[in-house]
Amino acid sequence: MSVENLDTINWNMPETDTIASESSPIVRINELNVHVKDHHILKNINLEIPKNQITVLLGASGCGKTTLLKCMNRLTDLYKELKVTGNIFIEEDDILNTSTNIPTIRQKMGLLSQRPYPLPVSIYKNVAYGIKLKGIRVKNLIDYSVEKNLKEVGLWDEVKNRLNSPATSLSIGQQQRLCLARGLAVKPRIILADEPTSALDPISSKIIENQFKVLKKHYTIILVTHVLRQAVRLADNVVFMHDGRIIEQGKPDELFKNPQTEELKNYLVEGN
Amino acid sequence: MHFRRRIVDKISGFWMVTTMVTILLMPVIIGVGLYIKAQPLFEHNSVWDLISSSDWSPSKGKFGFWPFIAGSLYVTIFSFLFAAPICLFAAIHLTQFSSKRLVQIMYPVIDVLAGLPSVIYGVWGILVIVPLVSNFLAPIFNTSSSGYSIFAGGIVLSVMCIPYMLNMLIEVFNTVPVGLKEAALSLGATQWESVKHVVIRKSYPGIISAFGLGIAKAFGETIAVMMVVGNSVMSSHNPFDAGYPLPALIANNYGEMMSIPMYDSALMFAALLLLVIILAINLVFRYFIHKTQKQ
Ligand SMILES: Nc1ncnc2c1ncn2[C@@H]1O[C@H](COP(=O)(O)OP(=O)(O)OP(=O)(O)O)[C@@H](O)[C@H]1O
Numbered sequence: 130m131s132v133e134n135l136d137t138i139n140w141n142m143p144e145t146d147t148i149a150s151e152s153s154p155i156v157r158i159n160e161l162n163v164h165v166k167d168h169h170i171l172k173n174i175n176l177e178i179p180k181n182q183i184t185v186l187l188g189a190s191g192c193g194k195t196t197l198l199k200c201m202n203r204l205t206d207l208y209k210e211l212k213v214t215g216n217i218f219i220e221e222d223d224i225l226n227t228s229t230n231i232p233t234i235r236q237k238m239g240l241l242s243q244r245p246y247p248l249p250v251s252i253y254k255n256v257a258y259g260i261k262l263k264g265i266r267v268k269n270l271i272d273y274s275v276e277k278n279l280k281e282v283g284l285w286d287e288v289k290n291r292l293n294s295p296a297t298s299l300s301i302g303q304q305q306r307l308c309l310a311r312g313l314a315v316k317p318r319i320i321l322a323d324e325p326t327s328a329l330d331p332i333s334s335k336i337i338e339n340q341f342k343v344l345k346k347h348y349t350i351i352l353v354t355h356v357l358r359q360a361v362r363l364a365d366n367v368v369f370m371h372d373g374r375i376i377e378q379g380k381p382d383e384l385f386k387n388p389q390t391e392e393l394k395n396y397l398v399e400g401n
Numbered sequence: 402m403h404f405r406r407r408i409v410d411k412i413s414g415f416w417m418v419t420t421m422v423t424i425l426l427m428p429v430i431i432g433v434g435l436y437i438k439a440q441p442l443f444e445h446n447s448v449w450d451l452i453s454s455s456d457w458s459p460s461k462g463k464f465g466f467w468p469f470i471a472g473s474l475y476v477t478i479f480s481f482l483f484a485a486p487i488c489l490f491a492a493i494h495l496t497q498f499s500s501k502r503l504v505q506i507m508y509p510v511i512d513v514l515a516g517l518p519s520v521i522y523g524v525w526g527i528l529v530i531v532p533l534v535s536n537f538l539a540p541i542f543n544t545s546s547s548g549y550s551i552f553a554g555g556i557v558l559s560v561m562c563i564p565y566m567l568n569m570l571i572e573v574f575n576t577v578p579v580g581l582k583e584a585a586l587s588l589g590a591t592q593w594e595s596v597k598h599v600v601i602r603k604s605y606p607g608i609i610s611a612f613g614l615g616i617a618k619a620f621g622e623t624i625a626v627m628m629v630v631g632n633s634v635m636s637s638h639n640p641f642d643a644g645y646p647l648p649a650l651i652a653n654n655y656g657e658m659m660s661i662p663m664y665d666s667a668l669m670f671a672a673l674l675l676l677v678i679i680l681a682i683n684l685v686f687r688y689f690i691h692k693t694q695k696q
């Protein structure tokens with residue numbers, strides 16, 4: 130049975146079996162190094178991200194979390210000064226050394242950034258954008274997908290009467306949910322979320338968090354956050370980074386109760 | 402203490418209002434001044450006749466400004482057609498695709514070009530563009546030309562405007578947040594698609610205002626154009642013939658030929674026209690910017 134088929138089965142299961150997914154990491158990072166000139170940003174990163182779970186990346190500002198996320202959907206290509214070496218396997222495809230075209234790789238990953246960046250078009254077109262890039266042109270299909278994804282993030286009722294107004298007219302919280310919806314519309318396997326709630330009010334944050342809990346049934350989520358409580362609430366796994374290295378990882382309860390390294394202890398103390 | 406702060410507050414507020422009003426009044430004062438000086442001309446001719454007539458014989462008291470207006474428009478349009486696409490693509494390339502090294506080389510070069518006095522562009526036009534037009538370009542189009550022509554004026558003007566518009570466009574494209582481009586890319590757009598759908602789209606108002614300011618600058622540019630455009634009253638629509646834009650008319654003749662009655666007023670009217678047209682260009686573009694921003 131191919132990987133593709135296995136996934137469909139998982140998708141239809143009501144609740145994903147943790148043990149089963151642990152045995153099949155969706156992302157495997159192998160000896161990943163990122164340099165810019167003589168600055169070594171990521172140092173020998175080896176990491177497996179289990180499928181259909183929320184993996185939280187923790188670490189002090191500047192330790193390389195965003196860079197690690199950007200490696201995973203090759204947004205590092207935008208910064209020509211960055212030298213990226215190593216392997217990142219996403220479903221067996223080594224995306225750093227592959228012949229698959231990069232937009233296709235990127236569509237496997239939804240990106241949710243620190244601040245919402247709605248495209249300078251209407252609400253409808255924001256969600257339809259990725260779908261159209263996939264080559265889908267049938268209006269009904271696009272309409273259906275737009276509605277479905279807006280419903281999935283709980284935005285449909287708020288925007289259904291103004292789908293053609295500019296996306297920038299939404300509130301920040303709504304914009305962030307719109308960004309999530311348009312990411313989901315391309316049917317990614319993984320959601321890369323870089324401090325997605327840091328610009329949001331508590332209620333919008335809560336909505337996004339609850340969304341993630343639902344979404345992890347179908348998606349693998351990699352979440353960067355500075356909010357320890359959020360990590361505790363959401364994480365199935367925690368990866369703690371310090372100065373470009375992964376120095377601790379594990380289940381949240383073990384990790385937070387029994388930090389092994391000084392760095393994590395300090396981080397936890399300061400975070401509380 | 403409290404009292405002193407209130408006084409300082411009052412004075413600075415008053416000062417700011419005064420300077421603002423002065424700046425706002427400037428074009429009005431200039432406009433009114435020019436109007437008063439041009440007034441004698443209106444006693445014998447209607448404004449419409451002055452603008453639309455092509456009969457320019459000052460010694461006979463005939464002042465038709467159309468050839469000059471047309472000359473200005475013609476040169477400006479030519480220069481815009483050359484400069485706009487070059488600037489747009491260069492700015493996109495420099496901000497979105499170029500390596501850091503190329504950018505580091507290009508920025509100072511552009512700044513230097515933008516700062517060159519226009520007389521240098523004029524000299525360059527005489528040395529390079531004028532012969533080029535007369536020896537190569539005109540023959541290609543099966544006409545003959547002395548080289549001093551609307552076409553040469555357009556090219557020189559476009560070269561002058563390129564660094565100016567390019568600088569503005571680079572600024573415009575650089576203000577588009579990287580996150581926005583990353584968003585488009587992460588949805589599966591190619592580099593070019595992300596530029597086309599997001600960067601350019603987001604920059605519409607900025608692009609339009611850069612173009613508008615470029616056109617206004619081109620329209621008013623005097624010296625460089627004057628040196629290559631031939632300065633004889635335009636009689637045909639052939640771009641390889643000489644033309645005579647408004648600024649050149651004023652600069653060439655002010656202070657001379659003042660013995661001709663009304664000539665003084667005519668030149669003032671030319672200046673007034675220039676002012677009004679440039680204001681109009683600005684207003685039109687402002688309107689476009691306003692409209693695109695609302696979308
Ligand atoms: N394009 C780049 N050029 C030079 N240095 C870079 C570049 N991108 C990242 N860095 C450097 O890499 C380090 C890690 O940056 P990164 O943005 O990944 O940190 P982070 O963990 O996401 O921090 P934060 O929590 O503040 O978002 C920083 O020291 C940063 O200056």
Ligand SMILES: [Mg+2]
Nearest residue numbers: 194195196323
């Ligand atoms: Mg970051």
